[in-house]
Amino acid sequence: MALFITFEGGEGSSKSTQARMLYRRLLKLAVPTLLIHEPGVTSLGRRMARLLKWAQDVDISPLAELMMFNTSRAQLVDEIIQPALDKGKVVICDRFADSTTAYQGYGRGLDLATVKKINRSATRELTPDLTVLLDMPVEDSLARKNGKKDRFEAESIDFHKRVREGYLKLAADEPKRWLVVDATKSRNEIAELIWQRVSQLLSSKG
Numbered sequence: 001m002a003l004f005i006t007f008e009g010g011e012g013s014s015k016s017t018q019a020r021m022l023y024r025r026l027l028k029l030a031v032p033t034l035l036i037h038e039p040g041v042t043s044l045g046r047r048m049a050r051l052l053k054w055a056q057d058v059d060i061s062p063l064a065e066l067m068m069f070n071t072s073r074a075q076l077v078d079e080i081i082q083p084a085l086d087k088g089k090v091v092i093c094d095r096f097a098d099s100t101t102a103y104q105g106y107g108r109g110l111d112l113a114t115v116k117k118i119n120r121s122a123t124r125e126l127t128p129d130l131t132v133l134l135d136m137p138v139e140d141s142l143a144r145k146n147g148k149k150d151r152f153e154a155e156s157i158d159f160h161k162r163v164r165e166g167y168l169k170l171a172a173d174e175p176k177r178w179l180v181v182d183a184t185k186s187r188n189e190i191a192e193l194i195w196q197r198v199s200q201l202l203s204s205k206g
Helices: 015-028 043-054 062-086 097-107 112-123 138-143 157-173 187-205
Strands: 003-009 033-037 090-094 130-135 178-182
Touching (some): 003 015, 003 097, 015 033, 015 130, 015 187, 043 062, 062 097, 097 112, 097 157, 138 157, 157 178, 178 187
Parallel strands (some): 003 090, 003 130, 130 178
């Protein structure tokens, strides 16, 4: 019953909350499930995450960001994701390659063909069975973020608008893979919409 599900969205879109809710629901049904997140799950990923999100004395270029995320991603696929899928587990990942396309491609303005080529190499062309996009206006999502902001949360509103537009373009290009959900709905409403699609996938997998 191997199934690879990813959650995407801008800052404050509650994608992590929904990923956890789906994980708990599958566990209650005794479905072997793994919940992970990018980029800080592996030992290498945790080190990369500290630099990518919190580095204050290092100027990280957009191209370096692209390479760093994909270095972490390649390790994650080899060490955790692919072995779990090979064992027939459902793998839920909070962010994956589409995040890099949205943030470093659309947000930072890197060449999209280059971004996608590097993503494919890092993932060994592993593609999610389902990608859930939690979408909402940038102003509303950023208003949800409190406390100290990381490098991405602190970016300009125009940057976050480009990221959102990128996500919506990606979803429009692959409607069969993506489920776009209005993230302004209640937590339970969102969870049910996601569950409808996931339960269909589970049934089709037998």
